[in-house]
Amino acid sequence: MEKLTFENLQETLFHERLDNGLNVYILPKRGFSKTYVTFTTKYGSIDRTFIPRGKEEFVTVPDGIAHFLEHKMFDKKEGDVFQKFGVLGASANAFTSFTRTSYLFSTTDNLYESTKVLLDFVQEPYFTEEKVEKEKGIIAQEITMYDDNPDWQNYFGTIQSLYKEYPVNIDIAGTIETIQEITAEHLYECYETFYHPSNMAVFVIGAVDPEEMMNFIREDQNSKEFSEPIEIKRKYPEEPLEANKKKTVLEMDVLRPKFNYGMKCSRTIMEGSEMLRQDLAVNLVLDILFGKTSEFYTKAYSDHLIDETYHYDFIFEKGYGFAMVESDTEHPSELEAAVRNTLKSQVDNWSISEEDLNRAKKRRIGQFMRSLNSIEFISNQFTQYNFNEMNLFDVVPTLENIQIEHLQDAFSTISNVDSHTVMTIVPGSKEG
Amino acid sequence: MFKKVELQKGVNLYIRRTEQFKTITMSIKWLTELDEKQAASRAVLSNVLQDSNADYPKQSDLRRALDELYGTVFYMDATKRGSSHIITLNMECVNDEYLSTSGVFDEALKLVRSVIFNPNLKDGTFDESIVGREKRTVIERIRSIYDDKGRYAHKRMLELMRPNDPASMSASGTEENVESITTASLLDTYKRMLDKDEIDIYVVGDIQEDELTEKIKTMFNFTAREATRKQYEQQDNEVKEVRQIFERQDMKQGKLQVGYSTPISFFHPDYPKMQVTNGVLGGFAHSKLFMNVREKESMAYTVNSAYAAYYGIVYVMAGIDADLEEKAVKLIGEQIDAMQNGNVTDKELSQTVALLTNSIRSAFDSARGQIEVYDQYKQLDEDFTADKWIEGWNSVTIEDVTEMASQIHLELIYLLSGREA
Numbered sequence: 001m002e003k004l005t006f007e008n009l010q011e012t013l014f015h016e017r018l019d020n021g022l023n024v025y026i027l028p029k030r031g032f033s034k035t036y037v038t039f040t041t042k043y044g045s046i047d048r049t050f051i052p053r054g055k056e057e058f059v060t061v062p063d064g065i066a067h068f069l070e071h072k073m074f075d076k077k078e079g080d081v082f083q084k085f086g087v088l089g090a091s092a093n094a095f096t097s098f099t100r101t102s103y104l105f106s107t108t109d110n111l112y113e114s115t116k117v118l119l120d121f122v123q124e125p126y127f128t129e130e131k132v133e134k135e136k137g138i139i140a141q142e143i144t145m146y147d148d149n150p151d152w153q154n155y156f157g158t159i160q161s162l163y164k165e166y167p168v169n170i171d172i173a174g175t176i177e178t179i180q181e182i183t184a185e186h187l188y189e190c191y192e193t194f195y196h197p198s199n200m201a202v203f204v205i206g207a208v209d210p211e212e213m214m215n216f217i218r219e220d221q222n223s224k225e226f227s228e229p230i231e232i233k234r235k236y237p238e239e240p241l242e243a244n245k246k247k248t249v250l251e252m253d254v255l256r257p258k259f260n261y262g263m264k265c266s267r268t269i270m271e272g273s274e275m276l277r278q279d280l281a282v283n284l285v286l287d288i289l290f291g292k293t294s295e296f297y298t299k300a301y302s303d304h305l306i307d308e309t310y311h312y313d314f315i316f317e318k319g320y321g322f323a324m325v326e327s328d329t330e331h332p333s334e335l336e337a338a339v340r341n342t343l344k345s346q347v348d349n350w351s352i353s354e355e356d357l358n359r360a361k362k363r364r365i366g367q368f369m370r371s372l373n374s375i376e377f378i379s380n381q382f383t384q385y386n387f388n389e390m391n392l393f394d395v396v397p398t399l400e401n402i403q404i405e406h407l408q409d410a411f412s413t414i415s416n417v418d419s420h421t422v423m424t425i426v427p428g429s430k431e432g
Numbered sequence: 433m434f435k436k437v438e439l440q441k442g443v444n445l446y447i448r449r450t451e452q453f454k455t456i457t458m459s460i461k462w463l464t465e466l467d468e469k470q471a472a473s474r475a476v477l478s479n480v481l482q483d484s485n486a487d488y489p490k491q492s493d494l495r496r497a498l499d500e501l502y503g504t505v506f507y508m509d510a511t512k513r514g515s516s517h518i519i520t521l522n523m524e525c526v527n528d529e530y531l532s533t534s535g536v537f538d539e540a541l542k543l544v545r546s547v548i549f550n551p552n553l554k555d556g557t558f559d560e561s562i563v564g565r566e567k568r569t570v571i572e573r574i575r576s577i578y579d580d581k582g583r584y585a586h587k588r589m590l591e592l593m594r595p596n597d598p599a600s601m602s603a604s605g606t607e608e609n610v611e612s613i614t615t616a617s618l619l620d621t622y623k624r625m626l627d628k629d630e631i632d633i634y635v636v637g638d639i640q641e642d643e644l645t646e647k648i649k650t651m652f653n654f655t656a657r658e659a660t661r662k663q664y665e666q667q668d669n670e671v672k673e674v675r676q677i678f679e680r681q682d683m684k685q686g687k688l689q690v691g692y693s694t695p696i697s698f699f700h701p702d703y704p705k706m707q708v709t710n711g712v713l714g715g716f717a718h719s720k721l722f723m724n725v726r727e728k729e730s731m732a733y734t735v736n737s738a739y740a741a742y743y744g745i746v747y748v749m750a751g752i753d754a755d756l757e758e759k760a761v762k763l764i765g766e767q768i769d770a771m772q773n774g775n776v777t778d779k780e781l782s783q784t785v786a787l788l789t790n791s792i793r794s795a796f797d798s799a800r801g802q803i804e805v806y807d808q809y810k811q812l813d814e815d816f817t818a819d820k821w822i823e824g825w826n827s828v829t830i831e832d833v834t835e836m837a838s839q840i841h842l843e844l845i846y847l848l849s850g851r852e853a
Binding site: 145149254291 | 453492495498500501503505525682722733752753786787797798
């Protein structure tokens with residue numbers, strides 16, 4: 001077990017890679033009564049074309065399968081796994097993203113029993129055709145729920161308008177049509193390929209004794225049999241520089257139009273410290289150009305172009321990345337012009353100063369410190385970074401070392417207007 | 433769990449010293465009686481105070497100062513609880529210990545003082561343009577509920593069950609109430625808030641209690657005031673007939689809300705028993721609703737129950753295919769019938785108590801959670817602790833749950849669904 005101490009943060013991280021390839025991370029947090037445990041596989045909705053374990057040819061599986069698999073993991077021969085967690089007083093959940101599937105629980109009691117339930121249910125697949133069929137009704141309702149959610153439609157519609165080829169443009173849950181094709185055999189094929197311990201990580205944080213917990217997990221894993229780890233072959237299509245569509249308008253039964261300006265990142269094939277620096281640098285540029293201290297924000301808010309729903313974000317993983325500036329607005333075209341002007345004037349004439357940068361850094365450092373109060377944040381963010389070979393605890397030193405030229409470079413990866421799109425949701429009837 | 437210091441009559445400081453967090457968190461709560469007109473005015477006021485003040489006359493000045501203080505969080509909001517309306521000022525800054533600088537908390541306190549005592553007045557009143565802008569913002573907040581179908585369905589259910597009652601009032605008032613606000617009326621609201629509201633100040637973090645108390649005493653010069661806190665009184669809600677109301681929008685899924693009334697409210701001695709009962713019914717993933725409506729019948733992705741304890745309302749919400757409304761209502765009814773007939777297992781009961789325990793203990797793992805949970809429960813017991821409350825849940829029996837279930841009376845079935853259904 002290796003021990004990594006981060007003096008300035010007063011945090012200590014324990015890590016071990018077990019014989020079966022599983023990475024285990026443990027971070028004790030003083031004063032906390034809860035423990036949060038996640039068990040995550042590097043497998044999400046974008047992993048749709050791959051060579052299944054034991055085969056030689058690439059296959060493409062029905063959309064929505066990673067998410068479907070996540071649902072079905074909870075359903076065992078002896079009943080629903082939530083029941084087991086409930087008896088132990090642990091609150092369990094799971095989520096599937098574009099790149100990860102995570103199973104988790106939090107508890108203030110029965111930590112080891114709950115950990116055992118988590119490890120076992122994720123490592124003992126049980127799928128039958130009957131159970132798979134039955135789940136389709138539940139997932140269809142989940143998909144329909146998102147269909148009626150204008151914020152999700154605005155977010156995901158923007159991704160679809162940005163991406164022409166890369167499978168981040170496919171809804172994580174699939175569609176009501178694609179999930180009909182899913183069979184128990186598919187689930188086993190995906191499970192065998194992506195749920196090998198060498199493709200997974202366990203993260204334990206909160207009230208925990210690191211030594212004892214590491215021993216517990218090690219013994220559990222040593223008592224189970226696993227096949228040899230093999231390298232997973234996945235295939236992703238090449239994404240053109242241009243946005244898929246310049247403009248998308250969707251009618252929904254809303255009172256307030258919703259606006260989203262999307263910027264596709266042109267440089268995403270990277271990992272580790274280079275990736276962390278670019279991620280933080282893009283975020284700093286966005287803070288300076290679009291944050292609450294920016295000229296853009298001040299003017300757009302007083303001109304009634306944006307309201308309390310306004311926010312911006314940058315999503316970045318190996319293979320894809322996009323920035324978004326979103327708000328409900330009565331004036332989508334004026335808001336679009338304001339966003340475009342802000343970007344253009346920065347392209348034409350760089351105006352971000354040292355002072356802007358230093359203030360933005362201070363803000364981000366404080367925000368990071370604050371987020372270390374949340375064990376859920378640390379766990380999820382750490383795992384996401386870890387799968388991209390980045391270390392969450394490098395955030396502050398990396399931020400401190402960012403210079404103006406890093407910002408200019410980062411800005412150039414999102415500033416090309418050919419890679420931009422505008423999505424609006426306007427009041428009206430979907431049925432026409 | 434908090435150390436209480438009475439600063440003035442009606443103005444209390446609650447301090448919790450802990451090394452658990454890397455930040456210092458502060459909340460100041462102004463509490464008064466809820467009425468729609470005041471709610472609207474106070475919602476706009478909290479936005480206006482959040483925007484700027486005499487020391488930071490533009491929003492960007494204030495935001496820049498916060499950034500310089502290592503991204504200190506500052507925001508205000510307007511909420512309701514029972515028959516009270518509450519304006520909260522929230523501040524959170526990084527503890528100096530984790531920074532290469534010092535004095536962040538002191539500077540943040542000064543900024544908070546400016547927000548409260550040095551508003552951005554022009555010729556003795558609030559700036560017309562700022563007030564106009566924030567009125568618009570609050571109106572947009574009220575209107576945007578329509579766009580969130582789940583929230584909208586819930587709002588409609590409450591309006592239909594308890595019209596013109598705190599239970600269905602918005603903490604932002606109505607659009608008309610907001611429209612009618614003037615700079616003069618807003619100034620009046622500000623003065624009332626400052627001088628008449630009951631005030632609770634909370635601070636959580638690694639701080640010296642005595643030093644902090646002295647600081648707050650010198651910096652925040654609140655005057656004494658009468659404590660005005662009143663409990664919500666339920667109207668006579670005897671259910672004469674169950675109403676069924678269907679409304680339509682252009683949407684795909686049906687949003688079902690089933691409303692029940694109960695005489696057991698937050699201040700009732702049986703409140704902990706009803707919390708457990710709601711948990712058995714639909715609070716968790718092991719609960720009857722999840723197991724029978726979702727897992728057994730595959731009818732819904734979301735189905736759960738909630739207990740609006742202040743108003744004596746239990747409600748079930750589900751996202752379903754609108755064509756299956758009748759079946760869903762029947763299934764939901766069967767779960768409550770089963771509970772009324774004593775059909776509750778030891779396992780269901782112990783799972784529920786274990787998860788309630790987990791959720792209250794987990795809430796205490798955030799500073800804001802500590803403040804919000806204590807702020808609620810201190811109304812029942814100033815010496816509230818999670819352990820004491822958990823003891824209460826542990827003593828709930830199956831007979832209690834059965835008895836509580838029989839105190840839940842179906843009142844309204846509300847369905848919001850697509851036009852073609």
